[in-house]
Amino acid sequence: MKDTKKQRLLQNTIFLYLLTFSGYFFSLITVPYQTRILGPEFYGKVGFAVAMMTYFRLIIDFGFILSATADISKHRENKQAVAKIYTAVMYAKGLLTGLSLVVLVGICYAIPMLRQDFLLYILTFASVAVSAFLPDFLYRGLETMKRITIRTVAIQAFFVSMIFLFLKTPQQYYFVPLFTLIGNAVALILAQRHVSRSLKIKFVPLEKGYLKHTIRESSPFFFSRIAATVYQVTNTFFLGLMYTPGNVNVGMYVASDRLVGTAKTAFSPIADSLYPYMVKNRDFRLLKKILWLIMPPLIIGCIVLGIYANPFMAWFLGPAFYDAGSILRILLPIIAMTPLVYLLGFPTLSPMGLARHANRSTMISAVVQIIGLSLLFFTGIFTVHTLCYVTLVSQFTVLLYRGLIVWKNRHIFATKELKIDVSET
Template structure:
């Protein structure tokens, strides 16, 4: 038994490391190109690109439809059954194809109706295409099987090559559409290699599904979809609202997007840990390991946030250029979100799912989204809508998630001793 647990933990560590490489590589390449982009594009054009990315995040959530959680758990539970794994894989990819087609029609309709968007139609179409192609990468399959090595190495190498295109060809603000174009090319090549690997190395191919299997897959994933919509709403909706109020090309939007991008990159540092723990915890329920990880992560994160808050203006100026010095004020207000993120992630699906309380992970994010929307509405009605007040409401909504999950875990803490491995 001890040897089995040791093997499982070794697999968890390896899977976590490669998930870090895969997930954080995208943010890392983005981070090293962001200073170059901000200096070439300036706040106005950088804000325009950021607005397009924020808008497309809605469509990315629709296309993914929570499969990164529901399908990962299903694959993990049936990994020894090749036929069922093929069924899950086929159903998810078919569902994503249907949702992509519907999303594209909605996007084109919106761009046709709204003149502000119609003027930049190529930007929105290219950004949508890059996001849609990325959504088809079978991350759920590799996470569920806990075999991330090969797909990670190839994907990172391909992304690194196409990131070079940004430095080679982006030379003028009017070339802002190069950002989604090169992202699309990198994602497309990565997807091609991933599909070849799934088909010829993992021997998982598309199969004919039984009647009702596809519909049932979508139905089972719907709670995760609403949860992820709610969890992402603050980040996407904030940029979207600012773009509508100040226009996508305004300096205000550009400043906020720059700060939010750095916060998002910092948050992404914890995503691989939670993502790799999720299938592991579903299968092994090792709460003792989970508590140990939390206690090791939180102290350095809190200290780092305090230090960054003290030098927020200088950091923004150093990383993004002097034009973004004032964005440090926005970054400083948003930093509590980074400090809360490890606990929010760990007390979510990695903890609540093996406890049999996954519905509360979904419910907490929905409640947080309601708090965010009520806060935004209040700011508009009272005439107090500013970037600072928007950031404050965002911090409050994220704290709501943490508080709710902490209360649920504490009230059901007896489950830990019942389900911890011996």
């Protein structure tokens, strides 16, 4: 039994890594092609729509990827309980999708510049909503990541091939959400068929109050994810409102932010794999070794890229994005800080018994970001570059807060290391 659990853990870990790195691979392929075809103006429109829909995606998901995954995992041996959780989550998502659609239509008709691209926003919303109904929480809770990984990689491959085949002019920018929608719809049909026929999990009647209870239990996860995501999408949203979505500045920022986001995400598997190991073993010396291994070459790489930022952006994304190098140059310190931010989070604070500070630091950073954006807006100094500086400050806030908490409680840190030394001797 123990070996079986280890094999399941290993298999799911491998597929999680495949799922993560496939995203990097396909992104690196599609982004340069899209930027060259669409140019800053139309690429900015698509980026603004995606940023706007991220808010709705958070509402539809409502933290179920965390809360429902944990509930499924706890009751995986009870097929009836799993069916109830599955039914409640899908019903809740349906309700939240309907409310979100009403809000979106109202916003689009109230704001003229959004009304002009109504089709783009509806297609992007539909692709996001359909994706939200994919039962990721179920597969994660049952620890059957193979199916979801194959499905996701297939969607990404489909999206890439369709973009290369059909996206030929800037005016076809709506093809980006359209092909994503088609891929997600096919994946949803196949996933629901697998859940019903292979896993034998079907929709079941819910007793009164169970749906409300499910939503209420997931609300803390929802607010936590809102805080963690707000500064990632709010920048693009603010830029679109200030300059209009089709403005060149929006496209320049979206392209730069996409590269920084991809680089940041590359470090998340390290933190994700270290987290359970650190909770169990509290091997802080290993943490130090990893940081010493990562940080020097990363800092040197960011400095070199900063020097050649403009020609790099022109080479990677196309000549029209040469000026985006000045934006990327400001954002590069965020990449350099990311390993410290991630590893000083849950992998360090949880073994020290201070996990609450990981979430608190993210929420404080989100508040700093919103305050900074508001000050830029009301003082009339809002530009794409000042926006980047505010983002840099808010990200540094996370690192500073976590660093101070670790330093303040370094006696715990030292005690754990001493215990390791004693156990080794």
